[in-house]
Amino acid sequence: MDLSDTATPALILDRGKMETNLVGMERVSQRLGVPLRPHGKTPKCKPIAQRLMRGGAIGLSVSTLREAEEYFSAGVEDLFYAVGMVPNKLDRAMALMKAGARMSFLLDSAAAARAIADQLPAGAPPLPIVVEIDVDGYRTGINPADQELFELVGIFRDCDRMAFEGIMSYGGRSYELGEPSAVADLAEKHRQALVDTKHRLEGLGLECKTVSFGSTPAVLHARSMEGVTELRCGIYVFQDLFQAAIGCCRPDDIALSVLTTIIGIRESQNIIVVDAGSLAMSKDASTRGTEHDAGYGLVVSASGNEFQPGLYLETTNQEIGLVTSLSGQPLNFSRFSIGEQLRILPNHADLTAAAHELYLVVDGGHEIVDRWERFNFW
């Protein structure tokens, strides 16, 4: 089937571009000498997970227990649930472990550790725990300089229902930096904090088998990951306009796009109306603060070529998008007609992908070579 026969809006995945992105990150991992644990929250898709594992990944990170269940059923056995664990998720998590999954779980406070310990049944295999440390006050994690870390150590020593596996940090601030050397410095700061904390914890008698670090920009720019045991990255699989805006890829590397149909042409308002709105693209406007503002997405031709001058999705309503020129110059309306297809590159691939239930897979051209299901929701 050809894309031109496809109902729109639809999510298109260019397999060749994805493959280039995957190979690129696999080379980074080899150069750094540290294996990948890619983040399954980006693709939420079994064939992509299987490809990641074939590329040398030691397992996957997940952001929902549904991802864990689906990936496990696809043959991925080593799964790290990288969102703070809470008691009301234990039943589902333990069912996965009972089925044979090698799970690990995130904690970042003594309060959470105690709440979990209180709920764990006696006699069950111990729950593997990775502790998140907060290196730069980004979001979550325990400050390694804080007394609370010692409190946590005490809890793990005293409680045989949890098995301390190691530590992790998330370089989320790398998304706020553009300059590669600043991102490399951030990666080094995290690496150093992780290695220092590992040594302190081992001095206290807690072995750190896992030292995990993540964020696509930080890993791409890192000078060294010595002492780190795994790299957690996700967005590199598809790349997106925000990654391009911060210099982590070129727009041409973006493997994901939304196929849309022109449903209106309003020359008097200098806009083209398309059937991809807030639901098909998401409301993510993360390029807005950058020098590469693309509104809700960069509009390219149905074959994926950029227009000169550029077009972007300026406004979205639920099922309607308004496209105009980035420069504000009048559009060349002779190039567009009702019923014609365009594609839109997303600001944030994770959120745009999550708006769809299916990837229509292409290989450069117009032909749909495969259809891959996504597992959305929780």
Next chain:
Amino acid sequence: MDLSDTATPALILDRGKMETNLVGMERVSQRLGVPLRPHGKTPKCKPIAQRLMRGGAIGLSVSTLREAEEYFSAGVEDLFYAVGMVPNKLDRAMALMKAGARMSFLLDSAAAARAIADQLPAGAPPLPIVVEIDVDGYRTGINPADQELFELVGIFRDCDRMAFEGIMSYGGRSYELGEPSAVADLAEKHRQALVDTKHRLEGLGLECKTVSFGSTPAVLHARSMEGVTELRCGIYVFQDLFQAAIGCCRPDDIALSVLTTIIGIRESQNIIVVDAGSLAMSKDASTRGTEHDAGYGLVVSASGNEFQPGLYLETTNQEIGLVTSLSGQPLNFSRFSIGEQLRILPNHADLTAAAHELYLVVDGGHEIVDRWERFNFW
């Protein structure tokens, strides 16, 4: 089952609050003497559609053909696809008509009318068409003062494959106004333009059976809808924080919320971490430009009560949300604990609902009295 036993994040629908909203709009419709054609894009849910029809709706508006198919299978026979029709959607649309649905379709240009006419098979029943007029340059529609309207009239006269049904307009600018009298003026401007256009078209020999107007704020504030034959509104079904911000409801009227669990407490940063992020809430931040900025949502207790001083979802990542106080004052951390549930009221109910596959229905309390499926996607 009780909400406290529910996996989070989850979408909660308070049936009693929804009922109050529905009855309120039914009274407005009665007062104006014009029946409702509610917009099915808000609920995307069969039991809600059936309740809307029992309340006197003459049919539904839909924003996707999937909604049309699902609502038709739920017994709703009169369906208006309120997004510009294009040739590549004709097959699905005509299959619905063949199955017995009374469909109508939107056009707003001579180019689209010609493109559709070219694709319609001879001998099929004529495609019922409603033309959108552009009253205030909001988004789509044909300017009724434009020569193109006469061109359209000519196309409908000459083409027996389309049946002209009438006209519609959308008062989307009502969302940009706060003052009720300004919204009422906008509604009157649309009504007047619709009635004038109807008379002009009838003078040219085209009967206007349908004169359709919509947007929840405009209908709520309208002084008269004389000459209008149906009211298209959607968001009133659930209401949301943006509707509250522009004075169309109180926060307490909002029937939709997201149940979330506290997964982290960071006193040093004055934040509570919850498991509802960008995917559970959407990235809609539409209250941000108003005096009632709620970030990505207003945080209330698990039973739905507002906190004093108020809490809001300040930051979202994919599956993580950061909650802090609206005032910037330190939170009273003794009130919160890991594993505890909260609820978050959405900025934009349509987008938050679309992030979930299921409504957990409650009736004021904590008990789940029903589970209603949504049909997302296209």
